[in-house]
Amino acid sequence: MKEFSESKLEKILDTALKPARYTGGEMNAVIKPFDSADVTFAFCFPDAYEVGMSHLGIKILYHIINKQPWALCERVYTPWPDMADALRRENLPLFSIESRTPVRRFDILGFTLQYEMCYTNILEVLDLSDIPLRSCDRTEEDPIIMAGGPCAYNPEPLAPFIDVFQIGDGEEMMLEAIECVRKCKAEKASRLETLRALAKIEGIYVPAFYEATYNEDGTLKAFTPIDNAASPIVRKRIVRDLDKADYPDSFIVPYTEAIQDRSVLEIMRGCTKGCRFCQAGMLYRPVRERSLETLLKQADNLVNSTGYEEISLSSLSSGDYSHLSELCCALTERYADKKVSLSLPSMRLDSVVKQSLEEMQKVRKAGLTLAPEAGTQRLRDVINKGVTEEDLVRAVTDAFQSGWSTVKLYFMIGLPTETDADLEGIGHVAKQVMNCYFTVPKSQRARGLRVTASASTFVPKAFTPFQWQGQDPLDTIREKQHKLKDILYAVKGVNFNWHDPELSMLEACFARGDRRLADVLLAAWKNGCRMDGWSEFTNFEGWTKAFEDCGVDPAFYANRERGENELLPWDFIDAGVTRAFLWREWQRAQKAEVTPDCRKGCQGCGLQRFEGVCRK
């Protein structure tokens, strides 16, 4: 077993890149005596510190766990490769930030799964912690490995590595889970008994208690519980009333700049727009808003406890928040003296109201971000992005009149039914935006127009109407990227960004993969793949070799279209939206039929089945 040594650590910190990633000591970090807690929880965001420190979900759960006098939660991140190698060289185990306790000594190690491309980092963290990678190899001494977050809705590619998945909102479920572990520990229950007790909590999935069998064509044949504690369907958890849900009164304030280094107010959860590509929009249903009163109280707490210069509002669709203008006015007014500014990230362009734009502009003029996603009205109808060209023109003209001059446009390529005309359409949209700027009189507009168009590759996700659709093969994507590059080159003055399609292909495999992909993941990590989300560590050869060595064809997962009757690996999860609703939406999509925002009338997505959660 590796042993922790303070002096060895101090020595390697002196040569590490950004050592402050590992040293903690930040304002508002919770310090508790490790040995006096009944349950100890190491919370890991499987990526670099500065990414993990920006994540709201962990802040909420860190607060909830530490609020219990009998529990303790500390943070862990994936060490940057230089540090990971140094730890291995010095034979040091991975340790928590707060008390520098080896991760293996915690009762629970929890991961949040925000994107598929962090999966190799999970194996890296387990390995650096001296914890057996596979659940079946773990002993009574090892922590229970938990995972939650959006990617837990298709947990299967991680099934052999994770002991317990939490599906859905974590606020209540997390508390039930740690209470359960506390009780089991007190009763000296075995690991197996503890997993059984956890499996009985609603929203919890213990993969070892299920068995998957396959048809000859490789598709899933059956997925069945093999332990009495496991139920055939795992239903996601929903927090009904956000005003009653716990929210941190302070955030840990990092010394080194995190990607999101500000106070964040979660104004609502869920989205009713029904964009068909958007997994978050389906997973976080129904819409629940926080009241103005709660938000102002939470803002006061955060402003006073963090000293942050900036507040941002978080939700999938902030423009739809019922009291947006009131909230923006109240916040701007309240903190004018303290010089705290307000910023609204990712605005949905159909709800950008001029009034709140002007309100914001008083304090801060960040770039305007708009996501038309597709270049033509037809394709926007296919994906149910309820945005018209007039909406776009109105929004950017308003913004230019109010002094904005930087606009970022987000598009996707490879959407279902896409043709060359849709690519041309992207060029047309970019041109329209430029024109809008020049129609605003010189005296009114700010100087230095900057328009950026980004095109990401569409990745079909579980629990969306596009879950049956195959992703475009790599060659097709590359071809489309080239076409688009030429099209946008012709629109003078637009910057074009795109991403490596390889990464999107891997994402597509894991987003809809089954248990058999776990071997590929393990092989890729053994081939040296880690920090896959960072371009400097891209190692596509490592992945290709892993697929080959395991005899797995990535096209089976990424590019294959699924049939109406195929059993999907995530079908055993009840995510709220029903398969019937998703299929109906998939059919409508192919006919370019739009489905209106369900604020205007229930579309029967399935959430109505949950007692009292949706206004329906």
Added chain:
Amino acid sequence: MKMLVVFEKHPRIRHIGHLDLMRAMQRALRRSGLPVKFSQGFNPHLLITFAAPLSVGMPGKHEIMEIPLAAEVSESEFLTKLNAALPPELNCLSARGVEDKHPASMASLYAAEYEIKIAPEGAALCDAVASFMAQETIMALRKTKSGEKLIDIKPLIYKLEVTSPATLRCTLALSEAATCKCDLLLDALCAHAGIEDRPHTLSIRLQMYGKDFIPLELL
């Protein structure tokens, strides 16, 4: 008025860079509710000046910063409120209220005292200290942005002694005119002792001085 504040940067957070430390202090002041002064302009920020930035990786036992205030506050109230807004790893030891036109500590700075802990395998370095200091001149290669330069650091070393088997204590020049960093001293000492691989060391800044080695915060 402005406050001359003495604070400690704990070894745990020694890797925090100067700008990050500055931001941490600015945020602490915001949390404290003290009547601090904001700069004018589009992006208002709090005005703090440090007597001398600490190198990344170095803790400080007795660091000095100046904080201009928009209203009168007693020294004890200032200290209590600021400490309540700081993590234990940053701790203010004293505060002294002076007039706005009180000379900046940065300008009065003359020297600093350090303790250098040497890893056990490098203890031989200590044996070389006496002969090192007996030299007429001590030539050292200083790396600057524009290249390397050979300089005599002897006049910049005011004191160098061995305080325990593997610990050195030294007072080195630190002023706008001339500075000798611990690293430069250690490189020269290693070269003198014929040690090729510099052993791992941990340097701590203990104190800063003005002319005649008067503690800087008393000036």
